[in-house]
Amino acid sequence: MAVRRLLQRVLVFFLVLGGLWAVWEGYKWLWERTGWTRPFRVNDYTLPHLHEILLQLGEPTSTGDDLWLYLLHAALFTARAAAVGFLFGALIGFGLGVALSQFDVLRRGFMPYVVASQTIPILALAPIVVRGLGSVSIRGEPPPDWLRVSVIAVYLTFFPVTVNTLRGLQSADPLALELMHSYAARGSTVLWKLRVPSALPFIFTALKVAATASVVGAIIGEAPASIQQGLGGAIINFNQYYVLEPTNLWATNLYAAALGIAFFLAVVLAEKLVVRRAPERLV
Amino acid sequence: MTDASVVSLRGLSKVFPRGGVTALQDIDLEIERGEFVSLIGPSGCGKSTLLRVVGDIVEPSAGEAIVNGKPARRARLDRDYGIVFQAPVLYDWRTVAKNISLPLEMLGWSRARRAERVQEMLDLVELTGFEGYHPWQLSGGMQQRVSIARALSFSPALLLMDEPFGALDEMTRERLNMELLRIWRETGSTVVFVTHSISEAVFLSTRAVVMSPRPGRITSVVPIDLAQPRTNATREQPRFFELVTQVRELLHMTGADEIVEPALAPEEGLE
Secondary structure, eight states: OHHHHHHHHHHHHHHHHHHHHHHHHHHHHHHHHHTOOSSSOOSTTTSOOHHHHHHHTTSBOTTSSBHHHHHHHHHHHHHHHHHHHHHHHHHHHHHHHHHHHHOHHHHHHHHHHHHHHTTSOHHHHHHHHHHHHHTOOBTTBOOOHHHHHHHHHHHHHHHHHHHHHHHHHTTSOHHHHHHHHHTTOOHHHHIIIIIHHHHHHHHHHHHHHHHHHHHHHHHHHHGGGTOOSSHHHHHHHHHHTTTTOHHHHHHHHHHHHHHHHHHHHHHHHHHHHHOOOOGGGOO | OOTTEEEEEEEEEEEETGGGEEEEEEEEEEEETTOEEEEEOOTTSSHHHHHHHHTTSSOOSEEEEEETTEEHHHHHHTTOEEEEOSSOOOOTTSOHHHHHTHHHHHTTOOHHHHHHHHHHHHHHTTOTTOTTOOGGGSOHHHHHHHHHHHHHTTOOSEEEEESTTTTSOHHHHHHHHHHHHHHHHHHOOEEEEEESOHHHHHHHOSEEEEEETTTTEEEEEEEOOOOSSOOGGGGGSHHHHHHHHHHHHHHHHTTOTTOOSSOOSOSOOOO
16 A cells, blocks of 8 residues: 555656646747747747756756756765754744743733844845854854855754744643643643644744755855855856856756755754654644 | 541632622532442532532632642642543543553652552553553543543542533443442542433442522532442442432422433533
8 A cells, every 4th residue: 555655646746847847848849939029029038948958957058067067066065054043943942932932921022022033134144244244253263154144044943943843832731731830741742742842843834945945045145246166156156158058057046946945855864763743733 | 527538628619700790609518438429400500610619720809619628729739639521631642551641740659650550550450451552542432531540549548520521422420420430439539420320320329419599599409318339230239220200309409300311411611
């Protein structure tokens, strides 16, 4: 049964993939054929063939490496910044959520600023922060580029984790709380034995959002600060030469998407290992 | 208060500040060691609130609750009672064994001692072999038995039960009634048992405390003189029917005509 279910899922995956490919190519074919210009004119520059994007991966870049290898290095650079940022962001987010749940005063005083932090356009803030950190010195040296970039990933990661941790900690069953009360349990015991386990599904929902946000954060962190080694640098670079080689930018997007998906799947896997719940409650 | 009193309630009242509802008024009650006392009454008569006052989950507005010869709060801090709610309130992320050992962890028992006690409790509630299961893999009746095992695991002097079988079907309920009586005999604990069901109250109890609503107060206490141990045959004895009729008439005299058999609605809803 399990094998059959797996085969089914693989089949559906490829069917959807094939369907998307058909929509892409069908759209391109129809618009080129009819000469429609709305919403935009379709040609090999605005919408290259998918197979040309894939073939482009085998072409050499100005660095000497083939595109697939160049993008792999870039993706790994970005992945490191995103992963470190995600990890710290998740820890800070969780810690902040716990702290805010324990102290009412803190929650009322702090929450507006936590929310406000996310209303600042990250595109405007990122270069200031990343450049600013370039003049900081750690043991006489400026922090490495990827570490500066990861701060932006932290910034985008912590917020959903804080909000959902807070919500999750407050979601514990009132009767379960009465039960803890009847055991004369200490606050810390209630927190670790009841509130945190109750909050885990909420926290993992937030981590899934945060996982992809951290990749976006790392890319945005690189782009305006002229950090060249990552996917953000590649996007800026290929964007400038789009007219010459549009498939380079499209290929970069594929890598960025794959990276986001990989982060997401890592969180899904971690959730499966950690959260023991009634199956129907797994979302 | 006699020396044998496990619970002693004196002039107890409870007014909920919101809405000013008088949930309990002038409650006096003595419960002696080894008794099985049912609190029965219609929705809103304050029987669950009374149970929560005994367990120091709700604070009385006036009067005092003495448990094991000390204030209810002290008794709670000393872990003098185990509690079972209508819902099993098991932790989904813990196995059956770890649910039962939850209070033992808080008491600082060693791992070996906990494991040993969990096995004893599983035997007691006849769930041996289910220690590795998660709650959602068990039926409602089995879940409630785990909940009872958890409440009894640290051998509390007093067992507080708030409509523990209210959500179960009639067959399961009768079987668990038998099982509870056996556990009560074997452990020698004192039980305070809240129920909507007249026949359940009569079948289980040594005394049935009849309550009336608005404001919640005790209208009468009926000694249940059915022979121990009680069996399925007990339910067919003429004396059983007499007592059921007696309790029913007392409930009707209180104006509690709307009494319903296992209602699922939370009875107080005032907090």
